[in-house]
């Protein structure tokens with residue numbers, strides 16, 4: 001395959017990349033990284049069109065390589081900008097502007113004008129650095145679920161960087177081989193072929209990243225309560241089942257804390273549903289502070305919540321429940337000029353040898369919660385085997 005054919009094919013694949021990313025952007029809920037990648041595709045396409053134009057017109061004025069290579073490097077940078085944006089970082093188009101200007105001006109130096117090989121040697125490190133940044137950023141991502149979708153792009157960027165470096169080294173080694181633009185030397189055609197393959201595969205990699213992200217977002221949404229961000233009942237089943245089985249196997253303790261906002265109906269009635277929602281959010285935020293970062297938090301009813309706790313002693317579980325109650329009690333909600341006192345009633349139950357399923361623990365925690373409501377609210381009630389089956393935590397001693 002000659003270089004000209006490869007360049008025309010690359011122009012087409014770049015355009016296909018731009019169109020694919022643009023269409024995915026329209027179909028997705030506005031993932032802006034897709035726009036960056038559409039820009040990358042467009043830049044790669046224009047870069048190759050400039051090359052094809054130069055080949056057809058037979059002229060290769062000093063300005064043409066400056067324009068073509070600046071656009072080419074900008075294309076690689078736009079892939080990096082999209083990756084940065086996807087990971088929640090700024091795409092840093094200001095860096096792109098400065099880089100493009102520097103690359104363009106460097107092309108006008110006598111060293112760059114004098115040969116294709118000089119230009120390749122000058123800009124190989126720039127492209128390799130961009131490739132390395134993309135691979136490094138994605139490689140360092142801790143999110144194990146999304147990580148598998150990053151690996152194809154990591155591998156592609158590393159391979160691209162590797163072939164760039166090999167070609168640069170070969171060029172240094174064979175210093176006297178003259179290199180011409182659109183020549184049919186192996187060095188030229190292999191480079192063009194790599195660009196063609198890179199553009200085809202990078203399109204698939206970017207699409208894969210976005211599709212995986214959307215799949216994970218949908219899965220999270222289906223397991224999460226929109227108002228509080230806590231897990232919902234559907235998630236409760238899977239997590240409680242998993243923890244129950246593990247606790248049965250290992251003999252480790254397992255607890256359910258359930259709690260419910262006291263007289264919540266009156267908050268809605270007096271201040272409106274919006275304030276009621278704010279109160280629910282406030283209670284869940286406070287509770288999350290009282291709990292440990294890795295406790296699983298669930299909203300299991302309108303204003304009823306559950307927490308799954310493992311790996312602590314009965315005393316510690318009781319302290320956690322009491323800390324939660326105290327924190328809500330001590331932190332009234334200030335909203336629209338009103339101060340609304342909020343309290344919760346809390347039930348606590350532990351896994352018992354006679355339990356057959358995790359629902360048994362939850363039911364006992366619910367019974368304890370009901371008991372706390374019946375016996376005055378704003379208190380923790382613990383379910384136990386010994387009589388009396390439910391016993392109250394003495395608030396004054398718990399505070400001591």
Ligand SMILES: Nc1nc2c(ncn2[C@@H]2O[C@H](COP(=O)(O)OP(=O)(O)OP(=O)(O)O)[C@@H](O)[C@H]2O)c(=O)[nH]1
Pocket residue numbers: 227260261262263264265266268272273274275276277280301302303373377
């Ligand atoms: N604002 C708001 N209210 C909700 C939501 N879900 C449930 N509720 C309301 O929560 C109230 C629950 O009231 P009740 O079950 O009677 O209990 P309560 O008034 O909290 O009284 P006790 O639990 O006995 O202390 C009802 O008025 C529901 O309409 C929600 O998402 N937002």
